[in-house]
Amino acid sequence: MISLRETEIHTVVVGTGAAGYHAAVRLHQLGERDLVILSENVESGTSRNTGSDKQTYYKLSLAGRDADSVGAMAEDLFQGQCVDGDLALCEAALSTKCFYHLVELGVPFPDNEYGEHIGYKTDHDRGRRASSAGPYTSKIMVECLEREAISRQIPILDHMQMVKLLVKDGKVYGVLCLDRGKTTCCEFVIIWCENAILATGGPAVMYHDSVYPASQLGGSGIAFEAGIKGKNLTEWQFGIASLKPRWNVSGTYMQALPCMVSTDQQGNDEKQFLLDYFEDPAQMQSLIFLKGYQWPFDSDKVYGGSSVIDLLVYQETVLRNRRVFLDFMHNPGDGMIAFENLAPEAYEYLSVAGACFGTPIERLNHMNEPAVLFYQEHGVDLRREMLEVAICVQHNNGGLSTDFHWQTNIEGIYAVGEVCGSHGVTRPGGGALNAGQVGALRAAEHIVYGKKDNPKKNPQQKKDREFCRKAAWKHMERVSLLYDEANIGEMWRKATIRMDRAGGMIRSEESLRQALGEVKEELRDFEAAVHISDFQQTGMFFHLYDMLVSQQVYLSAMLDYLQHGGGSRGSALYTCPDGEKPGEKMPDLYCCRLDKGKFGGMIQEVSLCGRECQVSWRPVRPLPEPDLFFETQWKAFRERKRK
Numbered sequence: 093m094i095s096l097r098e099t100e101i102h103t104v105v106v107g108t109g110a111a112g113y114h115a116a117v118r119l120h121q122l123g124e125r126d127l128v129i130l131s132e133n134v135e136s137g138t139s140r141n142t143g144s145d146k147q148t149y150y151k152l153s154l155a156g157r158d159a160d161s162v163g164a165m166a167e168d169l170f171q172g173q174c175v176d177g178d179l180a181l182c183e184a185a186l187s188t189k190c191f192y193h194l195v196e197l198g199v200p201f202p203d204n205e206y207g208e209h210i211g212y213k214t215d216h217d218r219g220r221r222a223s224s225a226g227p228y229t230s231k232i233m234v235e236c237l238e239r240e241a242i243s244r245q246i247p248i249l250d251h252m253q254m255v256k257l258l259v260k261d262g263k264v265y266g267v268l269c270l271d272r273g274k275t276t277c278c279e280f281v282i283i284w285c286e287n288a289i290l291a292t293g294g295p296a297v298m299y300h301d302s303v304y305p306a307s308q309l310g311g312s313g314i315a316f317e318a319g320i321k322g323k324n325l326t327e328w329q330f331g332i333a334s335l336k337p338r339w340n341v342s343g344t345y346m347q348a349l350p351c352m353v354s355t356d357q358q359g360n361d362e363k364q365f366l367l368d369y370f371e372d373p374a375q376m377q378s379l380i381f382l383k384g385y386q387w388p389f390d391s392d393k394v395y396g397g398s399s400v401i402d403l404l405v406y407q408e409t410v411l412r413n414r415r416v417f418l419d420f421m422h423n424p425g426d427g428m429i430a431f432e433n434l435a436p437e438a439y440e441y442l443s444v445a446g447a448c449f450g451t452p453i454e455r456l457n458h459m460n461e462p463a464v465l466f467y468q469e470h471g472v473d474l475r476r477e478m479l480e481v482a483i484c485v486q487h488n489n490g491g492l493s494t495d496f497h498w499q500t501n502i503e504g505i506y507a508v509g510e511v512c513g514s515h516g517v518t519r520p521g522g523g524a525l526n527a528g529q530v531g532a533l534r535a536a537e538h539i540v541y542g543k544k545d546n547p548k549k550n551p552q553q554k555k556d557r558e559f560c561r562k563a564a565w566k567h568m569e570r571v572s573l574l575y576d577e578a579n580i581g582e583m584w585r586k587a588t589i590r591m592d593r594a595g596g597m598i599r600s601e602e603s604l605r606q607a608l609g610e611v612k613e614e615l616r617d618f619e620a621a622v623h624i625s626d627f628q629q630t631g632m633f634f635h636l637y638d639m640l641v642s643q644q645v646y647l648s649a650m651l652d653y654l655q656h657g658g659g660s661r662g663s664a665l666y667t668c669p670d671g672e673k674p675g676e677k678m679p680d681l682y683c684c685r686l687d688k689g690k691f692g693g694m695i696q697e698v699s700l701c702g703r704e705c706q707v708s709w710r711p712v713r714p715l716p717e718p719d720l721f722f723e724t725q726w727k728a729f730r731e732r733k734r735k
Contacts, residue, residue: 100283102124104267303334324489353478355415419479645698
């Protein structure tokens with residue numbers, strides 16, 4: 093039994109992570125009252141359920157005599173390759189405003205006795221712009237923003253799964269949702285709206301080996317089907333992460349110099365596998381240390397750099413079918429560390445930290461006790477047991493394409509947070525948290541201030557809504573013929589493992605082409621091939637479809653990039669038989685050529701047209717050079733902010 097009800101709300105925010113809550117709070121702060129937040133589960137998502145040893149927030153330097161400026165930070169973001177300059181300038185200019193907003197809401201970013209918000213250097217950062225509230229920075233952000241949203245009495249509709257965006261002629265008309273709160277029937281809801289802010293996170297569901305929380309599912313396939321362009325979809329981040337719990341082992345976890353051990357699948361045949369590749373223990377230990385600084389995997393650092401550690405972990409787990417562990421109970425090598433023989437960067441850091449002593453767990457506890465307590469709270473005592481790790485997907489630097497108001501090519505649909513592809517090939521650690529907050533603010537301001545000349549009622553609206561209503565019914569009725577012995581779990585697992593092998597850290601033209609063919613075949617036969625046992629699995633049916641659509645678009649982007657002559661860059665190594673190997677002892681599989689910025693000034697965009705993907709390339713939008721004369725901009729400001 094399928095039923096449909098309808099309602100009308102001016103602005104819909106989809107997602108209850110840090111970006112979604114911030115968008116809603118800013119809308120309300122700016123006077124928008126006809127809004128609602130949709131969430132499939134308010135307790136799910138990446139912002140609330142992930143972190144690292146010292147989860148980072150990136151913004152302008154705000155302490156000491158550090159020379160910094162909006163222009164300098166924008167330039168650094170722009171240098172990440174494939175970055176649109178207007179987005180970079182917005183993220184730099186609004187970083188302090190958004191940072192201090194979080195501080196005022198209660199996020200405990202540390203300051204000194206004089207009120208300076210001190211910082212540290214993160215990856216791809218030339219200053220000390222990074223700050224942190226500890227392992228749970230994004231979780232604390234969500235909780236503080238959520239409290240603010242609740243205090244403002246912004247409606248939150250929980251257990252509401254977006255399954256389709258209702259679009260006609262390049263404009264949004266509504267959002268079709270499945271009401272997951274119903275336990276006796278399959279009920280859908282159309283929310284007619286003028287604006288929809290997508291804060292759905294990255295399409296983490298596509299991969300099997302993932303550091304994303306299991307509750308992070310995304311909704312990018314829905315956006316692609318609505319006609320929204322994808323941007324920089326080739327660019328993901330992969331790195332070493334623990335499996336239980338899912339957590340990045342970056343920063344201090346590696347700087348503490350743990351021993352790296354592999355075993356067979358039963359936990360036997362234990363050995364320090366790195367010793368097979370390094371004759372000099374100090375070199376091996378230095379690269380382990382640098383892996384903390386230089387997390388995630390970076391193809392530019394495979395030739396004598398720390399990313400060779402990622403390749404060796406990948407080889408043990410994927411190519412040799414072994415398990416890999418971090419052992420914090422024993423020092424790597426022969427059990428002794430000659431700290432003075434380490435690379436200067438490692439020795440200086442450990443010396444200043446007072447950590448040139450003891451075992452890895454003693455060093456880790458000395459430098460970052462919360463990092464030890466995190467695993468203890470999740471049932472893993474690093475003092476007594478090893479931590480299983482693998483190469484996992486961690487973040488999507490690409491996503492949906494937007495303008496500098498964070499509006500997509502569909503009028504009224506905005507993308508904020510990880511679902512927005514603002515980052516390019518590389519980004520400073522913590523840049524994603526800042527980008528999510530800035531994007532939310534920009535979208536809110538554009539909705540409130542940027543549309544005052546638009547007519548409230550469209551004379552064609554009744555016909556357009558009827559068109560969208562028919563499309564909604566067609567989409568809903570797909571589930572009515574699916575009831576049988578369920579096979580959705582096995583299809584899900586098969587699809588995610590395929591994505592790991594083809595679209596993960598190591599990619600080849602052959603594997604991409606094969607995987608893309610399989611995905612397209614599964615989508616063609618989707619209704620006939622997928623079975624669910626009862627209506628309560630309807631939500632997973634739509635998630636599987638969304639995942640396969642996302643895989644098709646992402647794999648198409650990766651294959652197109654390779655066919656255009658793209659080389660290894662960012663967190664992806666594209667193999668080629670006539671390329672260079674990272675080292676003599678490395679397998680031929682790792683033969684590759686580096687991109688070396690060949691496409692750094694170009695943006696790849698992908699559109700889903702019917703059942704096929706269309707790929708186009710354009711130059712990056714340059715860094716703007718606005719007029720900074722005060723009186724001119726003051727007048728423009730008054731006109732822009734006038735409702």
